[in-house]
Amino acid sequence: xxxxxxxxxxxxxxxxxxxxxxxxxxxxxxxxxxxxxxxxxxxxxxxxxxxxxxxxxxxxxxxxxxxxxxxxxxxxxxxxxxxxxxxxxxxxxxxxxxxxxxxxxxxxxxxxxx
Amino acid sequence: xxxxxxxxxxxxxxxxxxxxxxxxxxxxxxxxxxxxxxxxxxxxxxxxxxxxxxxxxxxxxxxxxxxxxxxxxxxxxxxxxxxxxxxxxxxxxxxxxxxxxxxxxxxxxxxx
Numbered sequence: 001x002x003x004x005x006x007x008x009x010x011x012x013x014x015x016x017x018x019x020x021x022x023x024x025x026x027x028x029x030x031x032x033x034x035x036x037x038x039x040x041x042x043x044x045x046x047x048x049x050x051x052x053x054x055x056x057x058x059x060x061x062x063x064x065x066x067x068x069x070x071x072x073x074x075x076x077x078x079x080x081x082x083x084x085x086x087x088x089x090x091x092x093x094x095x096x097x098x099x100x101x102x103x104x105x106x107x108x109x110x111x112x113x114x
Numbered sequence: 115x116x117x118x119x120x121x122x123x124x125x126x127x128x129x130x131x132x133x134x135x136x137x138x139x140x141x142x143x144x145x146x147x148x149x150x151x152x153x154x155x156x157x158x159x160x161x162x163x164x165x166x167x168x169x170x171x172x173x174x175x176x177x178x179x180x181x182x183x184x185x186x187x188x189x190x191x192x193x194x195x196x197x198x199x200x201x202x203x204x205x206x207x208x209x210x211x212x213x214x215x216x217x218x219x220x221x222x223x224x225x226x
Contacts (some may be wrong), residue, residue: 004157004158009122010177033213033214035216040218040219041218041219041220042203042205042216042217042219043158043203043214043216043217044117045213045214045215056213058213067148090157090158092158099145099146099165099206099207099208100146100165102160102163102215103150103158103160103162104159105150105157105158105159106156106157107156
């Protein structure tokens with residue numbers, strides 16, 4: 001079975017632009033989470049979706065938004081990009097949002113903002 | 115708020131040495147605790163987990179015990195191999211909210 005897939009793998013944008021990142025979860029997984037990983041740091045939680053509803057939001061500005069589609073894939077949108085948004089964006093899927101559930105991570109989208 | 119602290123790296127060990135990576139957490143309620151590993155060029159993957167006090171998670175020779183009294187979840191391996199070179203992240207997931215909180219990561223290099 002395919003793992004969590006993310007696209008694109010790399011992206012270069014300029015300040016003020018908008019970006020959309022995409023994630024396809026493992027088949028049968030209904031929960032998708034997004035994390036931001038700055039070089040040298042641990043992943044920081046951005047959003048979690050389960051059954052197309054937002055279940056959690058991290059401490060990120062309103063420029064960040066996301067949604068989950070009926071097939072459980074997800075998009076992360078970032079508006080008005082800042083230099084500080086440069087990071088690896090990780091998508092993780094799991095069967096449920098229960099606290100002991102194992103997360104399966106994609107390889108990420110490396111976003112560079114110039 | 116909830117947080118995870120782990121020992122600073124990088125850590126360099128010789129093959130067959132003993133490994134300990136310290137991890138402590140603060141959390142509301144009784145979180146589940148995890149160690150994730152990121153091998154060079156690969157995505158994060160779960161190494162082991164423990165869901166209640168005194169539970170021991172184990173996988174690939176690695177072990178960690180959920181210590182509620184010291185709020186710790188230290189990762190240990192008796193004899194490391196070159197293939198264990200990676201970045202290790204301690205993480206918690208609390209009963210309050212659904213997010214997983216990660217520590218800053220500890221880079222391990224094992225030399226022959």
